[in-house]
Amino acid sequence: MLTKQELEEFSAEANLLYLDHISIDCVVFGFHEGQMKVLMLKSKNEAGWQLPGGFVKKEEPIDVAATRILATRTGIDEIFLKQFHVFGDADRNRQHNEMYNKVVAPEKNFFSHRFISIGYYALVDFIDVNPTPDAFSELCTWRDLDDLPPFLLDHEQIFKTALDTLRLQLNYQPIGYNLMPKEFTMPELQKLYETILGTKLDRRNFQRRMLGFGILNKLEATRKGGAHKAPYLYSFDLDNYQAALKEGLKSGW
Amino acid sequence: MLTKQELEEFSAEANLLYLDHISIDCVVFGFHEGQMKVLMLKSKNEAGWQLPGGFVKKEEPIDVAATRILATRTGIDEIFLKQFHVFGDADRNRQHNEMYNKVVAPEKNFFSHRFISIGYYALVDFIDVNPTPDAFSELCTWRDLDDLPPFLLDHEQIFKTALDTLRLQLNYQPIGYNLMPKEFTMPELQKLYETILGTKLDRRNFQRRMLGFGILNKLEATRKGGAHKAPYLYSFDLDNYQAALKEGLKSGW
CATH class of the missing domain: 3.90.79.10 (Nucleoside Triphosphate Pyrophosphohydrolase)
Structure with missing residues (x-):
């Protein structure tokens, strides 16, 4: 005290x-x-x-x-x-x-x-x-x-x-720029969404929807070192990300 | 003064x-x-x-x-x-x-x-x-x-x-219950959205998306009296409307 x-x-x-x-x-x-x-x-x-x-x-x-x-x-x-x-x-x-x-x-x-x-x-x-x-x-x-x-x-x-x-x-604004490292895989981004929502998401729907927002850049490099096929790396497209923060994601009206 | x-x-x-x-x-x-x-x-x-x-x-x-x-x-x-x-x-x-x-x-x-x-x-x-x-x-x-x-x-x-x-x-919550009369046509609801957004919306997309939310009841009656084919009347399904207010519209994650 x-x-x-x-x-x-x-x-x-x-x-x-x-x-x-x-x-x-x-x-x-x-x-x-x-x-x-x-x-x-x-x-x-x-x-x-x-x-x-x-x-x-x-x-x-x-x-x-x-x-x-x-x-x-x-x-x-x-x-x-x-x-x-x-x-x-x-x-x-x-x-x-x-x-x-x-x-x-x-x-x-x-x-x-x-x-x-x-x-x-x-x-x-x-x-x-x-x-x-x-x-x-x-x-x-x-x-x-x-x-x-x-x-x-x-x-x-x-x-x-x-x-x-x-x-x-999550339904209308992008998230992740301040939480993810600069480069990340789609499963890593999905894990962030799942953690916030407290629920599992379908891998394919997540990827399709996320790419549809137009806020990600797919990079040339892949994530090396795992047992599986090396997953692609992504980064945020900052211009589109900022625009979506202001105006809402593309899935809107 | x-x-x-x-x-x-x-x-x-x-x-x-x-x-x-x-x-x-x-x-x-x-x-x-x-x-x-x-x-x-x-x-x-x-x-x-x-x-x-x-x-x-x-x-x-x-x-x-x-x-x-x-x-x-x-x-x-x-x-x-x-x-x-x-x-x-x-x-x-x-x-x-x-x-x-x-x-x-x-x-x-x-x-x-x-x-x-x-x-x-x-x-x-x-x-x-x-x-x-x-x-x-x-x-x-x-x-x-x-x-x-x-x-x-x-x-x-x-x-x-x-x-x-x-x-x-409008992207993630229902709207209209407090603004519309008890029964309304789809064009009347669309007009509300267009007024708030300050822009025209596509009639078919609007109807498809709005019905997909599952917050409307289609009524038996139609709106009589116009020159066109009488449009269907709708009312809000209050249970689903309230749930969507709390949890977000179905188009969410």
Whole structure:
């Protein structure tokens, strides 16, 4: 647990720096060896884990705040971040209001009131990230998507909403540029989709549909070294990929 | 322009009732006789129009606040509302900060600080709505999507983001239940899609794709009275429609 002095110092600074009532929480997805992972922090103060998060400076655009918060937790300055939902139940952080009000006088306590939290998700290259805990955490680390620890507050709902959003977006937006290595095989890309969707996909349908989107370049080289016929390598066609991010995939209306 | 006294009274009440720094703005789409319309308010204080909006009470969930705000502007208590984006540039409402700070002392003025605005869109049956202005507006009325008046603040960006969101969502979610009459012809439904997308669609592709989603019931009756062969009537299959809203349309992965 943080000491009374540490909490008072944090609150005094936060009251000066940040907007009240508004927080940011981030669901950071990383992909590594066929496994989807989520970046999480183990609390110093309670038995449970949180998503990386923080607050908005008084004159800071919210997207800049989200980027700053994630840079501090991951060491990556330019991260692909997307707002996906705002969590605004009246008592979503009551557990923390009460816990911190016992330590810091409520009129000084930055956590004494309600916070509406803006959810962002990020897709990152797993190997680029240097997980770094914040002042309230003893550990910041990757956790497997299918073996997540107990969440604090409404962070499980925030995580699930991010995953549902990602699953729906597979139907109309490209994905993978920030998660896959520069060159990859079709089975490797299919594994990413299967991991996000939590289900097996048909190999031929996947390949036909994916090629139909026109966002892949088939490379001359093949992946050598396996027992099977060497599979073709692909890379993303960045121009078409960016256009599809903006306008939706070609299968649209 | 509101008087100094009116503004001071509004501010005094708002400071007691509402969270600071957080507002809600709504893009209300209605469909009537093949024309998409947007609900807008003409300001009393400036030359320009705004979207319906308001604030969040100190102990009110944000979705409840959005529903309350729209009920006040439309007379409809249960409205299909969907959060789509948060607008959080640092100076998005500076124009109003400065205007109202000239009238009400900044330390008393509810509008003296920055507001982060949560955007909701609504799809409503045009004929159910009773447009009602708020204290800052002289008029609340429907405007045609292709002939919108000049917007105040960042409301044009809010409107455009809502329309872009709706267009993207046509690719993976059903639409129309809240916009169409109970029974409709395929050309009438196609007209709705064309209006949202701002483009013509191929009649046969539209019908094939729409029927493939499995969200329509073909009725026994036909639409009588036209010069052409009487077209079939359809209604939405609500169970399948709701499932597709949640899980995405069948054309998905």
